[in-house]
Amino acid sequence: MSTTHVQPLPNVRGRMSYTEFGEGERRREHLRNDTDRIAAQMGDASSREDFIVYCEGLKGRHPNAVNEGYEVRVSWATDELNPNDPDDIQRGMEYAYELCHELAPDSVCWVTMHVDGEGGCVHAHATIANHDSRTGQVINKGDTSLYAPRVQAVNDKLSRENGFQVLGADRQMSTWAERRDTFKYDSFDRHLGDKVAQARDGADSLEGFRRNLEREGVTLKETTKTDRKTGEVTTGWSYKAVDGWGPKRRTRKRRASNLADDLTREGIEVYFEEKQRQMDAQAEARAQEEPQVQVTEPEPTPVREAEPEREPVAAAEEPPQADVPGDASFGTYFVTESDVEQMAGDLQTAHINQRREQGRPFADDRFRRLVDAQRHPDEQLARLRGEVDAARANFRMSKQQAEELRRSKCPTLLSGAWLLAKTGHDARDPVSRMMADMTAMMLSEMIRRMQRELLECRREEVEQRLYESRRDMWDAEKRLKAAEKAVGNEHEREKRETMAHRERRANMSFGNSTNPQAEADKQYE
Numbered sequence: 415m416s417t418t419h420v421q422p423l424p425n426v427r428g429r430m431s432y433t434e435f436g437e438g439e440r441r442r443e444h445l446r447n448d449t450d451r452i453a454a455q456m457g458d459a460s461s462r463e464d465f466i467v468y469c470e471g472l473k474g475r476h477p478n479a480v481n482e483g484y485e486v487r488v489s490w491a492t493d494e495l496n497p498n499d500p501d502d503i504q505r506g507m508e509y510a511y512e513l514c515h516e517l518a519p520d521s522v523c524w525v526t527m528h529v530d531g532e533g534g535c536v537h538a539h540a541t542i543a544n545h546d547s548r549t550g551q552v553i554n555k556g557d558t559s560l561y562a563p564r565v566q567a568v569n570d571k572l573s574r575e576n577g578f579q580v581l582g583a584d585r586q587m588s589t590w591a592e593r594r595d596t597f598k599y600d601s602f603d604r605h606l607g608d609k610v611a612q613a614r615d616g617a618d619s620l621e622g623f624r625r626n627l628e629r630e631g632v633t634l635k636e637t638t639k640t641d642r643k644t645g646e647v648t649t650g651w652s653y654k655a656v657d658g659w660g661p662k663r664r665t666r667k668r669r670a671s672n673l674a675d676d677l678t679r680e681g682i683e684v685y686f687e688e689k690q691r692q693m694d695a696q697a698e699a700r701a702q703e704e705p706q707v708q709v710t711e712p713e714p715t716p717v718r719e720a721e722p723e724r725e726p727v728a729a730a731e732e733p734p735q736a737d738v739p740g741d742a743s744f745g746t747y748f749v750t751e752s753d754v755e756q757m758a759g760d761l762q763t764a765h766i767n768q769r770r771e772q773g774r775p776f777a778d779d780r781f782r783r784l785v786d787a788q789r790h791p792d793e794q795l796a797r798l799r800g801e802v803d804a805a806r807a808n809f810r811m812s813k814q815q816a817e818e819l820r821r822s823k824c825p826t827l828l829s830g831a832w833l834l835a836k837t838g839h840d841a842r843d844p845v846s847r848m849m850a851d852m853t854a855m856m857l858s859e860m861i862r863r864m865q866r867e868l869l870e871c872r873r874e875e876v877e878q879r880l881y882e883s884r885r886d887m888w889d890a891e892k893r894l895k896a897a898e899k900a901v902g903n904e905h906e907r908e909k910r911e912t913m914a915h916r917e918r919r920a921n922m923s924f925g926n927s928t929n930p931q932a933e934a935d936k937q938y939e
Contacts (some may be wrong), residue, residue, distance in 0.1 A: 416488050416489060416491075416494075416569060416573060416578060416579075417488070418487065418488055418562070418565050418566055418569045419486070419487040419489075419562075420484060420485070420486055420487075420560050420561070420562055420565050421484065421485045421487070422480075422481045422483055422484055423482055423483045423484060423485055423541065424480060424481050424482060425482065426465075426466055426482040426483045426541060426543075427466045427467040427469075427470065429485060429539075429541065430462060430465075430466055430524075430526075431914060433451075433452070433526040433528070433539045433541075434451065434452060434462070434526070435450055435451065435754075436451050436530075437675045437772065448882070449529060451530050452526055452527065452528070453527040453528055453529045453530075453536075454503050454505050454507045454527040455507070455524070455525060455526045455834070456508075456524075456525055457511075457522070457524030457525060457528065458510060458522040458523055458524070458525055459524060461520060461523065465524045465541070467484040468543060469482045469483050469541075469543050470482060471572035472543065472544060472545050474768055475545065475550075476544070476545070476552055478543060478701075479552050479596055479779065481544050481554075482543070482544055483541050483542055483543045483544045483556065483890075484541070484542050484544065484553070484560050484639050485540065485541050485542075486510075486513065486517065486542065486560070486565060487537060487538065487539055487540070488506070488509070488510050488513065488537060488538045488540065488542045489531075489533075489535055489536070489537035489538075490506060490535060490536050490537070490570065490578075491535060492533075492534065492535050492536075494534075494578065494579060495535070495536040497529035497534055497535060497536050498511070498529075498860075502536060503527050503529065503536055506527060506536050506537075506538055507525050507527045507538060509538075509572070509576055509578070510525045510527075510538035510540045511523065511525050511540070512572065512576075513569060513572055514540045514542050514567065516562060516568050516569055516572055517542070517558065517564075517565060518542050518546065518553045518558040518560075519548075520546045520547045520548040520549070521542050521543050521544075521545060521546055521547065521553055521558070522542075522543045522547070523540060523541060523542045523543065523544070524540075524541045525538055525539070526538070526539045526540075526541075527539075539827060542560075543780060549635075553785050561874075563680055574626070586660060588674050588675045588676070589674055589675070589676045590610075590611045590673065590674040590676060590677055592608050593607075593674045594607060595671070599907075600659050601659070602655075602657045602659060602666055602668075603659060603668060603672075603673065605659055606632070606653055606655055606657075606668055606673070607674065607677065609627075609630040609631075609632050609655065610627070610628070610630075610632060610670075610673065610677050612627075612630065613626035613627045613630055613632065614626075614677070614682060614685060617686075618686075618689065619686060619690075620682065620683070622687055623682065623686070627653075630655075631652070631655055631656060632653050632655045633653070633654040633655065633667075634651060634653060635650075635651070635652045635653075635654060635667070636649060636650070636651055637649070637650050637652065637678070637906070638650075649673065649679060650669065650670065650677060650678070650679065651669075651670040651679045652667050652668065652669045652670060653667060653668055653670060653673075653677075654666070655667075694817075712929065743869065752832075757897055757900045757901055757904070760900065760904055761784050765780060765781055765784060767782075778834045794838065798893060798894055798897070801890045801893075802887070802891060802894060804885065804890075805886040805887035805889070805891075806884040806887055806888045807889045808887070809846065809880070809883040809884050810880045810888065811883075811936045812876065812880040812882075812883040812884075813880055813883075815876045815879070815880075
C-alpha cells in the first residue's frame with residue numbers, strides 16, 4: 415500500500431538539492447565524500463540540472479506564478495517494496511513517473527528515489543514543473559489539479575492497475591437485488607428502485623436508459639458539487655417520481671446512493687460498459703463463425719439437386735442488371751458460362767495436384783461436383799445467379815419489414831379500460847368510482863406494457879432476419895466475386911504464357927547463328 419503527499423515548490427533548486435544531498439550533518443558528509451542519497455532517478459529532461467533550469471525559466475512565461483513546481487511524495491510499506499531489492503526500487507520509480515503523467519500528462523517531471531528515510535521504506539520524490547506544454551498555462555487547475563483528494567484517488571486507481579495494495583479496504587458495491595428486500599413492499603423507495611432497475615435492464619445504452627426512465631415516469635436529475643477546501647468535483651444522481659402508494663399522492667425524490675450503488679451514476683456507467691463489451695464479444699464471435707470464401711478451392715454444391723430442370727441462360731451476352739434502387743454495387747458481379755467452365759477445369763487441375771501431393775485419391779465427391787460443373791456450366795451459372803437474386807430479395811423484404819416496424823407505434827388498445835372507467839362513473843358512492851378509476855389505470859398500464867414487450871420481441875425477430883438475410887446476400891456475392899477473380903487470374907496466366915511462347919520462338923529463330931551480321935558480311939568477301 416502507498417501514501418501520497420503534495421507540496422508546492424516556490425524554489426525547485428532548493429528542493430532538488432535536498433533530495434540529492436539531504437540536510438544538516440548528512441548533507442555536509444555527502445559533500446565531503448562526493449556522494450549523494452539518490453537510490454535511483456529518472457525524468458523527462460537530460461539531467462537534473464537541465465530540469466532545474468527549465469523550472470526556473472518558467473518565471474519568464476508566468477511572472478505572476480508563485481510556484482515553480484510541485485512535489486508528489488509516494489511512500490510504500492516495506493512488505494510491498496523491499497528497500498534492499500534494486501528491482502523493487504526500479505518498479506517504484508517507474509510507478510511514480512507514470513503517476514506524474516496521470517496527474518499532469520503534458521508537464522515535465524523528475525523522479526528521485528530514496529531508501530534512507532526514518533522508516534527505512536522505499537519512497538519517491540516526484541517533482542512536476544508548473545507548466546502545461548499543451549495549453550501553455552500553469553497546472554493545479556481543472557484536469558491537472560494537484561489537490562490531495564484527487565492525487566490520492568488517482569494513486570489508488572493506478573495502484574490497482576499495477577498490482578499494488580490500496581490503503582484501506584475497498585467497500586463492496588451494493589446492488590439493488592440485495593437491498594430491495596430491505597425496503598417495505600409498499601414503500602416508495604422499493605417501487606422507485608424497481609422502476610430504475612427495470613429501465614436499466616431494458617436498455618443497451620445510457621441514452622436508452624434515460625428514455626426508459628421517462629416512460630416509467632421517473633425524472634433523472636444530475637447535481638455537480640465542488641468542495642471549497644479541497645477543490646474536489648463530485649457528480650451525483652437523484653431520481654424523482656410520483657408516490658402513488660403512500661397515504662398522500664405527491665412527488666418525491668431519492669438520491670441514487672440511498673437506493674443502491676449499482677443505481678448511481680458510476681454503477682450505471684459500469685453496467686453499460688460491461689454490457690457493451692459483451693455485445694462486442696458476441697459480434698466478434700459471430701463474425702468468426704461466418705464461412706470464409708476460399709478463392710483457390712471453393713466447394714460448389716451439387717448442381718442437379720439444386721436445379722433439376724435445366725434452363726439455358728439466354729442472357730449470357732447481356733448480364734442481368736440489379737433492380738435494387740439506390741445501390742449500384744449490387745450489379746457488379748457477373749460471369750459468363752465460358753468463365754464458369756474454365757474455372758471448373760482449373761479447379762479440377764488444382765484438386766488433382768493437391769490430392770497427389772497428399773498421397774490421396776483425387777476421385778472423390780468434390781472432384782465429381784467439379785466435373786459436373788464443367789459439363790453443365792449453364793446450370794452452375796444459373797444456380798449462382800439464382801442464389802444472389804434470392805438473397806437480395808430476402809434482404810429487401812427483411813429491410814422493409816424492419817423499417818416498417820421502426821416507424822410503427824404501439825397501438826392503444828385501451829377500449830376495455832375506457833369502458834371500465836365509464837361504467838365506474840355510474841357507481842353510487844365515491845369509493846366505488848375511485849376503485850373503478852384505479853382499476854382502469856392499472857388495466858391501461860398493463861396493456862401498454864404488454865404491447866411494448868410484444869413490439870420489442872417483434873423488432874428483435876425482424877432485425878435478426880435482416881441480419882441473416884444480409885449475411886446470405888453477402889455470401890452469395892462473395893462466391894460470384896471469387897469466380898470472377900479466378901477467371902481474371904486465368905486470363906492473366908494465358909497472357910503470360912503467350913508472351914513467353916513468342917519470346918522462345920524469337921530466340922529459336924536466331925539460334926543457328928551467333929552473329930547474323932557477321933554471316934551477312936561474308937557474302938561480299
